[in-house]
Amino acid sequence: MNSPPVTMRLILPRQGKRGINLWLPLFIIVPVVAVIAFALFLLLLPLMLIAVVILWRFGWVKLLILSFPAVIGCLSALRGLKVDVNQGRERVLISFS
Amino acid sequence: MAENQKRILEMLSEKKITVEEAEKLLSLIATGEGKGGTATAEAEKKRAPKYLRVVVQPGPQSQEGHPERVNIRVPVSLIRAGMKFAALIPPQAADEIQEALKDKGVKFDLRNIKDSDIEELIAALGDLEVDVDSGHEKVHVYTE
Numbered sequence: 343m344n345s346p347p348v349t350m351r352l353i354l355p356r357q358g359k360r361g362i363n364l365w366l367p368l369f370i371i372v373p374v375v376a377v378i379a380f381a382l383f384l385l386l387l388p389l390m391l392i393a394v395v396i397l398w399r400f401g402w403v404k405l406l407i408l409s410f411p412a413v414i415g416c417l418s419a420l421r422g423l424k425v426d427v428n429q430g431r432e433r434v435l436i437s438f439s
Numbered sequence: 440m441a442e443n444q445k446r447i448l449e450m451l452s453e454k455k456i457t458v459e460e461a462e463k464l465l466s467l468i469a470t471g472e473g474k475g476g477t478a479t480a481e482a483e484k485k486r487a488p489k490y491l492r493v494v495v496q497p498g499p500q501s502q503e504g505h506p507e508r509v510n511i512r513v514p515v516s517l518i519r520a521g522m523k524f525a526a527l528i529p530p531q532a533a534d535e536i537q538e539a540l541k542d543k544g545v546k547f548d549l550r551n552i553k554d555s556d557i558e559e560l561i562a563a564l565g566d567l568e569v570d571v572d573s574g575h576e577k578v579h580v581y582t583e
Contacts, residue, residue: 344516401529409527415520422490422514430505 346372347421347438355432368438443468488515488565488582500574507576515561515582522557525549 350366383390394403424437444465451461491513497506528536533550540547569580 344514405527405529409524412520412523412527415523416517419514419517419520422512423517424510424512426508426510428508428510432505 344418344421346418347423349439351435351437351439353433353435355434361433487562488567490514490583491518491564491567492579492581492583494577494579496577496579498572498574498576501576515564518564519557519561522552522560525552 346368348367348369350364350368352362352364352366354362356362397403420438422438425435426437427434447456447461447464447468450456451458456464493509493511493513495507495509497508528549536549564582567580567582569578571578
């Protein structure tokens with residue numbers, strides 16, 4: 343498995359204003375988000391179980407369970423992704439490292 | 440022991456060649472193997488691309504002002520991970536995709552893609568190089 347991205351750089355233009363320039367330390371944000379997501383998961387567990395029982399026969403639950411590792415795999419493989427579009431003074435940059 | 444080395448030693452034991460000649464031949468084989476090994480390693484390295492790059496730059500005839508520049512680098516591991524989603528397409532959606540592809544004249548079934556096919560496809564990406572120069576802009580797609 344790939345090592346997940348550690349930082350994310352984001353540059354977005356804003357009309358008439360100075361663009362957004364962010365450097366996000368994912369190694370800090372991701373654990374915090376993971377804890378919040380897990381807490382939400384525990385809170386919503388009863389509702390989710392009801393949804394699982396209802397949707398089981400349609401095959402969507404199996405698909406959802408199978409897609410989870412694929413999503414994690416995609417997120418882990420983001421390291422090295424760079425999208426840099428430049429036009430004059432406007433620049434859009436999304437970079438994971 | 441390699442076949443050639445064995446033959447040289449046999450020729451030496453049969454006194455068909457001298458010790459000096461055998462030494463020279465053995466060293467030549469060793470050098471050849473070293474070069475071959477390096478070449479194989481280089482070829483292996485070339486065959487395994489790490490990133491897919493798409494670069495768009497303004498050409499010599501591009502309009503004055505603010506020409507657009509695009510620089511995209513996609514990790515091959517992300518392509519590999521993304522391709523695995525093809526297996527997760529719901530059957531109903533897969534049928535619709537298949538119909539749409541058929542309408543466009545594409546005879547390709549997404550459901551038939553296996554892991555080995557993905558690996559072959561990614562290995563083949565190593566030789567990919569697309570260069571488009573329209574005058575206004577240059578597009579370069581390659582792997583590194």
